Amino acid sequence: MFAREGRVLNGTFAVSSLERLHDLLVDVSGDVSFQIQGFKGGRGELLLQLQVTGFLPLACQRCLEVVSFELDVDSLLEVIPEGADMSQDELEDDTRDFLPVAGELNVAELVEDEILLALPVAPRHEKCGLPGAADAGERINPFDALAGLKGKPN
């Protein structure tokens, strides 16, 4: 198993090889960089610090043009044996996530998982060029809409 104290693993993955991301991307060229560092926590538990960086082309939900999303994943994961029983305290510990591993750590799958968690649900340009997009976020007050109906002939 990869994860040992003090060990650091660096590398890149071609986006084209991270197939679970493909449905979310406008194109699958380019790559992402990762670094994983293994170390022991205060209870002797095995921790992984995972960082993933890169740019992914997402589709803007308003204009459908490309939004270049900057990945900046920095996660702390505690490696636990697959199928391990966990106490409620452990489950509620939000300083870290738990990573069940059976045998060898699948780095590509882990990186892919972390990217999926990091991607925005509804990506948008900060300043979307679509005409009318600037006021698209304005909420219509239902009472105003009703007031407008008052007094109108049927």
Ligand SMILES: [Zn+2]
């Ligand atoms: Zn847009």
